[in-house]
Amino acid sequence: MRGNVIVGQSGGPTAVINSSLVGVFKTAKDRGAAKVYGMLHGIQGLLEERYVDLSEHIRNDLDIELLKRTPSAYLGSCRYKLPGIHEQGAQAVYDKIFNILRKLEVEYFFYIGGNDSMDTIKKLYDYSLLIGSDIKFMGVPKTIDNDLAVTDHTPGYGSAAKYIGSITKEVIRDGRVYGQKQVTILEIMGRNAGWLTGAAALARGEDCEGPDMIFLPELPFDVDKFMERVDAIQKTKESVVIAVSEGIKLPDGRYVCELTDNVDSIDTFGHRQLSGTARYLANRVARELGCKTRAIEFSSLQRCASHIVSRVDITEAFQAGGAAVKAAFEGESGKMITLKRVSSDPYQCTTDIYDVHKIANIEKTVPREWITDDGTYVTPEFINYVRPLIQAELTAIMVDGLPRHLYYDNKQE
Amino acid sequence: MRGNVIVGQSGGPTAVINSSLVGVFKTAKDRGAAKVYGMLHGIQGLLEERYVDLSEHIRNDLDIELLKRTPSAYLGSCRYKLPGIHEQGAQAVYDKIFNILRKLEVEYFFYIGGNDSMDTIKKLYDYSLLIGSDIKFMGVPKTIDNDLAVTDHTPGYGSAAKYIGSITKEVIRDGRVYGQKQVTILEIMGRNAGWLTGAAALARGEDCEGPDMIFLPELPFDVDKFMERVDAIQKTKESVVIAVSEGIKLPDGRYVCELTDNVDSIDTFGHRQLSGTARYLANRVARELGCKTRAIEFSSLQRCASHIVSRVDITEAFQAGGAAVKAAFEGESGKMITLKRVSSDPYQCTTDIYDVHKIANIEKTVPREWITDDGTYVTPEFINYVRPLIQAELTAIMVDGLPRHLYYDNKQE
Numbered sequence: 001m002r003g004n005v006i007v008g009q010s011g012g013p014t015a016v017i018n019s020s021l022v023g024v025f026k027t028a029k030d031r032g033a034a035k036v037y038g039m040l041h042g043i044q045g046l047l048e049e050r051y052v053d054l055s056e057h058i059r060n061d062l063d064i065e066l067l068k069r070t071p072s073a074y075l076g077s078c079r080y081k082l083p084g085i086h087e088q089g090a091q092a093v094y095d096k097i098f099n100i101l102r103k104l105e106v107e108y109f110f111y112i113g114g115n116d117s118m119d120t121i122k123k124l125y126d127y128s129l130l131i132g133s134d135i136k137f138m139g140v141p142k143t144i145d146n147d148l149a150v151t152d153h154t155p156g157y158g159s160a161a162k163y164i165g166s167i168t169k170e171v172i173r174d175g176r177v178y179g180q181k182q183v184t185i186l187e188i189m190g191r192n193a194g195w196l197t198g199a200a201a202l203a204r205g206e207d208c209e210g211p212d213m214i215f216l217p218e219l220p221f222d223v224d225k226f227m228e229r230v231d232a233i234q235k236t237k238e239s240v241v242i243a244v245s246e247g248i249k250l251p252d253g254r255y256v257c258e259l260t261d262n263v264d265s266i267d268t269f270g271h272r273q274l275s276g277t278a279r280y281l282a283n284r285v286a287r288e289l290g291c292k293t294r295a296i297e298f299s300s301l302q303r304c305a306s307h308i309v310s311r312v313d314i315t316e317a318f319q320a321g322g323a324a325v326k327a328a329f330e331g332e333s334g335k336m337i338t339l340k341r342v343s344s345d346p347y348q349c350t351t352d353i354y355d356v357h358k359i360a361n362i363e364k365t366v367p368r369e370w371i372t373d374d375g376t377y378v379t380p381e382f383i384n385y386v387r388p389l390i391q392a393e394l395t396a397i398m399v400d401g402l403p404r405h406l407y408y409d410n411k412q413e
Numbered sequence: 414m415r416g417n418v419i420v421g422q423s424g425g426p427t428a429v430i431n432s433s434l435v436g437v438f439k440t441a442k443d444r445g446a447a448k449v450y451g452m453l454h455g456i457q458g459l460l461e462e463r464y465v466d467l468s469e470h471i472r473n474d475l476d477i478e479l480l481k482r483t484p485s486a487y488l489g490s491c492r493y494k495l496p497g498i499h500e501q502g503a504q505a506v507y508d509k510i511f512n513i514l515r516k517l518e519v520e521y522f523f524y525i526g527g528n529d530s531m532d533t534i535k536k537l538y539d540y541s542l543l544i545g546s547d548i549k550f551m552g553v554p555k556t557i558d559n560d561l562a563v564t565d566h567t568p569g570y571g572s573a574a575k576y577i578g579s580i581t582k583e584v585i586r587d588g589r590v591y592g593q594k595q596v597t598i599l600e601i602m603g604r605n606a607g608w609l610t611g612a613a614a615l616a617r618g619e620d621c622e623g624p625d626m627i628f629l630p631e632l633p634f635d636v637d638k639f640m641e642r643v644d645a646i647q648k649t650k651e652s653v654v655i656a657v658s659e660g661i662k663l664p665d666g667r668y669v670c671e672l673t674d675n676v677d678s679i680d681t682f683g684h685r686q687l688s689g690t691a692r693y694l695a696n697r698v699a700r701e702l703g704c705k706t707r708a709i710e711f712s713s714l715q716r717c718a719s720h721i722v723s724r725v726d727i728t729e730a731f732q733a734g735g736a737a738v739k740a741a742f743e744g745e746s747g748k749m750i751t752l753k754r755v756s757s758d759p760y761q762c763t764t765d766i767y768d769v770h771k772i773a774n775i776e777k778t779v780p781r782e783w784i785t786d787d788g789t790y791v792t793p794e795f796i797n798y799v800r801p802l803i804q805a806e807l808t809a810i811m812v813d814g815l816p817r818h819l820y821y822d823n824k825q826e
Contacts, residue, residue, distance in 0.1 A: 013590045041592045072586035079591065165815050166720050173485040173818060174717040177426045178492065179454045205813070207820035275708075295688075296712045304587040307579050307721050310814065390814035400618070401723065401803035402578050405586060407620035 002032045002329065003107030007054075008039035008046065009073035010080075010113035010120065014144050014156030015163075015306045016317040018406075019068045020112045021075065023321020024140065025054050026064060028108070031329055037104060042111070043120050044078035047093070049100055063406055068314060069396055070405040071304035079116065082123045085130065094127045101135055108136050108328045112321070114143035114154070118336055118360040125334030125356065136328040139336035139356050140320050144303045146195035149362040150354045151338035155320050156303070157195060158313030158389035163305040164188060164298060165202030165390060168243065171296060172208055175239040180292065183230060183240045183285050186211070187278035187297040191247040194218050194366045196302065198378040199386055200243035212240050213376040217247035218365050221256055226281070229376065231289055246277050256280060307403050311392035316349065323351040347388035415445045415742065416520030420467075421452035421459065422486035423493075423526035423533065427557050427569030428576075428719045429730040431819075432481045433525045434488065436734020437553065438467050439477060441521070444742055450517060455524070456533050457491035460506070462513055476819055481727060482809055483818035484717035492529065495536045498543065507540045514548055521549050521741045525734070527556035527567070531749055531773040538747030538769065549741040552749035552769050553733050557716045559608035562775040563767045564751035568733050569716070570608060571726030571802035576718040577601060577711060578615030578803060581656065584709060585621055588652040593705065596643060596653045596698050599624070600691030600710040604660040607631050607779045609715065611791040612799055613656035625653050626789040630660035631778050634669055639694070642789065644702055659690050669693060720816050724805035729762065736764040760801035 005028045009017055021038070028036050038057075040050040052075075058064060067074060083090040101109065111121050121139040128135055141148050146157035168186060175184050188197040194216025204210025212233050215221055221244075234240050248256050260276040275297060282295035320337045327335065335353040342348040370382040396403035418441045422430055434451070441449050451470075453463040465488075471477060480487060496503040514522065524534050534552040541548055554561050559570035581599060588597050601610040607629025617623025625646050628634055634657075647653050661669050673689040688710060695708035733750045740748065748766040755761040783795040809816035 013587055045592070070586065071583045072588075072590045076592050077590045162814055167714055167718070169815060169818070170484045170717040170719060171713055173483065174426055174713050175485075177485045177490045179458070179489050202815060205815070207818050294713065296714075297710060299709045300584055300587050300707065301580055301709075304583040305580070306583060387814065392814070393811060395808075398806060401575055401800065401805070402582060402615060402618070405582070405620045 001034055004035040004037065004105045005033045005108045005110065005325070006037040006039060006051065006101065006104065006106045007110040007112070008042040009075050009077050010042040010111060010117035011077060011143065012114070012303055013072040013077060014142055014303050015071050015159040015309050016156050016314045017112055017142050018070050018074045019314045019317035020140050020142060020155060020321040022058070022064050022067050023318035024110050024112070024325055025058055027322035027325040029055070031325060033108070037106065038075045041076040042078035042080060043082065043097070044080035045076065046100060047096060051104070057408065066397060066404055066406040068318065069306055069394065069403065071306040074406065074408050081116070082120055085123055085127045097124070098127070098131065098133060106135060108138070108325070110138050110140055110324050110328070112140040112142045114141070114145065115148055115359065115361055115363060118356050121336065122334065122356045122360040128333065136331070136333040138324040138328045138332065139359070140324045141336060141338065142317070144196060145190055145193050147193040147363045147365065149359050149364045152341040152349065153339055153389055155313060155317035158310040158316070159305070160196055160302050161199035161202065161386050162310045162390035163302060163308055164196060164199045166308060167298065168200045168211060168241070169203040169208050172203060172211070172241050175241055179238055181234055181238055182292045182294065183234060183242070183282070183289070184294045184296060185278040185282045186241065186243045187246050187275070187295065188243055189298065189302050190217060190245045192217055192363055192365060194245050197243050197245040198366060198382050201378050201383055202386060202390065211243045212237070213242045214378060215242070215244045215248050215376065216366055216371060217245040217249065218368070218371060219375045220251040221248040222251060223256070223284070227284065227288060230285055234289065234291060244277055244281065246275060248277060307396050309394050310390045311394045312347070312389055314394050319351060327353050344384060344388055347391070414447055417448040417450065417518045418446045418521045418523065418738070419450040419452060419464065419514065419517065419519045420523040420525070421455040422488050422490050423455040423524060423530035424490060424556065425527070425716055426485040426490060427555055427716050428484050428572040428722050429569050429727045430525055430555050431483050431487045432727045432730035433553050433555060433568055433734035435471070435477050435480050436731035437523050437525070437738055438471055440735035440738040444738060446521070450519065451488045454489040455491035455493060456495065456510070457493035458489065459513060460509060464517070470821065479810060479817055479819040481731065482719055482807065482816065484719040487819065487821050494529070495533055498536055498540045510537070511540070511544065511546060519548060521551070521738070523551050523553055523737050523741070525553040525555045527554070527558065528561055528772065528774055528776060531769050534749065535747070535769045535773040541746070549744070549746040551737040551741045551745065552772070553737045554749055554751065555730070557609060558603055558606050560606040560776045560778065562772050562777045565754040565762065566752055566802055568726060568730035571723040571729070572718070573609055573715050574612035574615065574799050575723045575726070575803035576715060576721055577609060577612045579721060580711065581613045581624060581654070582616040582621050585616060585624070585654050588654055592651055594647055594651055595705045595707065596647060596655070596695070596702070597707045597709060598691040598695045599654065599656045600659050600688070600708065601656055602711065602715050603630060603658045605630055605776055605778060607658050610656055610658040611779060611795050614791050614796055615799060615803065624656045625650070626655045627791055628655070628657045628661050628789065629779055629784060629791070630658040630662065631781070631784060632788045633664040634661040635664060636669070636697070640697065640701060643698055647702065647704060657690055657694065659688060661690060720809050722807050723803045724807045725760070725802055727807050732764060740766050757797060757801060760804070
């Protein structure tokens with residue numbers, strides 16, 4: 001019999017983050033963990049001693065299948081930044097966490113999240129060294145943004161890319177319906193990394209011309225040049241569809257969406273809420289080029305559209321959770337599971353483990369050479385990279401016409 | 414051998430309008446039509462003699478299955494209003510149409526559309542009586558808005574409702590993730606009729622609490638009262654999700670979205686493009702109640718999300734097309750196919766035919782008694798009406814990770 005396990009979810013949700021949770025839970029139980037606790041709202045909830053015994057909630061194989069298909073973080077998430085371990089007052093925070101873990105007889109700690117969340121694993125691991133604790137700390141990668149270092153890609157990205165590719169295709173079909181001039185601007189998530197926006201290019205194929213231009217946040221965005229390009233394209237083509245990242249910035253460093261008057265807010269990690277980019281550009285096109293425009297924000301659905309997930313992605317999310325448990329049980333700590341692509345064609349991928357210090361807080365952006373020279377599209381290399389990640393589906397379990405989810409009622413707490 | 418058939422699509426697209434097109438095409442071929450022409454961009458394209466021989470494009474059973482699953486109008490659509498048959502200059506327009514039909518040896522004319530499009534069938538039929546033409550004119554109902562008179566519901570509505578119910582559920586899950594106060598406003602299509610917005614209530618069930626409030630365009634919208642209600646709910650609940658119709662109006666008759674500064678335009682039928690309602694309300698909530706807000710426009714996806722359609726809907730869309738052919742071949746003209754609900758539980762539905770004069774240009778809104786007394790939700794009767802229409806799925810044909818469509822390349826023209 002192993003000791004107890006605790007697992008938490010952190011940062012923005014994805015359509016498959018619960019598949020990683022299930023991967024941790026099931027592998028831990030299968031490998032003899034006594035108890036598997038779930039932190040409610042990540043480390044922030046743990047500090048308030050909010051946790052559950054997951055066996056009381058994931059009771060059978062059907063629950064496991066439902067949870068894999070449930071969007072958003074089942075346990076709730078947080079955006080909570082632990083203090084540096086040597087900062088003033090830090091000791092009280094860490095002592096509190098380690099005391100709670102000790103009380104729960106936790107020997108293995110898993111945290112499913114992105115680069116901000118890996119900062120938590122790094123600090124907890126460092127503190128464990130400082131105090132000589134034997135608890136093992138492992139990170140499980142997750143983010144639709146695909147901006148984690150070292151790993152080939154992140155669980156969550158493939159499903160978001162599949163959703164973006166699918167609905168871009170549908171919107172392109174829709175845009176051609178009236179046979180009149182129309183410019184559609186799609187606003188896609190991704191603050192600093194263009195992985196999601198680039199996925200709009202997946203729509204291009206035998207049965208779809210794909211978007212006409214794609215603008216990633218990796219390159220400065222020149223509004224005047226953009227207007228010229230749109231003008232040139234709309235002279236040759238009725239329906240123009242353009243994908244832009246919510247995070248595109250002017251050459252002076254301001255976000256394009258700052259040119260609008262939307263209320264915005266800043267989260268705990270100092271990230272701005274961005275939106276309004278597509279609307280702003282669509283209004284400019286309507287005013288200056290005098291054509292009909294549409295602005296479509298793909299919105300939160302990019303991270304929660306469980307009704308169309310990639311089976312490759314959801315399987316890898318599960319595997320990443322399982323691999324973290326295996327590694328921790330074998331004595332690893334302070335590491336994150338990475339996905340290692342063995343081959344693109346045929347697609348083969350395994351897991352590996354890597355020092356979390358070299359991953360936390362680092363953002364991996366799209367390489368310059370995967371963006372065309374003129375900065376208006378992604379290259380075939382980009383597509384070849386993404387395509388294997390969106391393959392196959394995991395059919396939703398439909399009940400009375402809608403996808404069924406595993407419901408965690410936080411009123412129970 | 415029958416004479417020739419022509420079919421057109423008109424008005425806003427739906428996820429299943431091509432299923433009706435296939436229903437007309439296949440039934441006409443099966444029943445011996447010599448040729449089945451498709452108008453490109455409806456009556457507007459026909460006036461420019463733009464049409465295709467559909468047999469050259471729908472070549473086999475796989476094409477039929479792909480076309481059923483292809484969003485937007487395969488033949489292209491239009492928003493074109495024919496002049497009244499006695500208006501000045503009308504004769505030239507009608508003579509042109511009837512000459513083209515005569516040249517093509519068309520004996521049966523089918524038009525798939527909503528109440529504006531039924532106006533076209535009505536006028537063409539009336540003109541056929543005037544000139545003693547034998548051509549049969551039949552309407553096939555279509556609109557996501559579900560606002561056609563006489564018919565129990567319209568093909569296109571069930572799939573849009575299923576999409577809205579599904580993503581509302583996903584967004585509700587997503588909204589609970591951080592466990593902090595947040596108000597999400599969903600903006601749903603429907604200018605004057607709340608059928609689509611009401612479908613957000615489908616999300617409520619054993620595994621989801623559903624939206625907190627739903628505002629239909631049938632009732633005047635009081636912004637101050639709305640703010641009070643939101644304030645009251647957000648005091649008792651972390652994540653508040655509210656669905657509003659894009660068409661909600663102030664008591665003075667202005668659209669709520671007119672309080673914003675969005676560029677808008679007016680289409681041929683005098684309908685305004687509406688958007689910005691959710692953003693406006695979210696900004697007000699953020700400013701006045703000081704909580705985090707999100708505005709999510711469900712956007713065009715409501716009418717083109719073929720990746721999650723209702724099988725009931727897509728089957729009925731096909732049947733409506735087939736029934737129109739059968740009726741016309743039996744000599745009917747100036748009629749529209751209606752859907753007639755025989756029973757809700759178990760759900761049974763047949764088709765019927767009805768005088769198009771009593772359907773064209775009439776909008777059917779949600780009955781007052783299907784909206785709660787305080788105007789903030791729909792009643793169980795509403796849900797019982799919609800639920801059967803969203804049942805079961807028609808699996809997309811996935812190729813290389815994305816739904817496959819039947820591509821009509823208008824460069825071929």
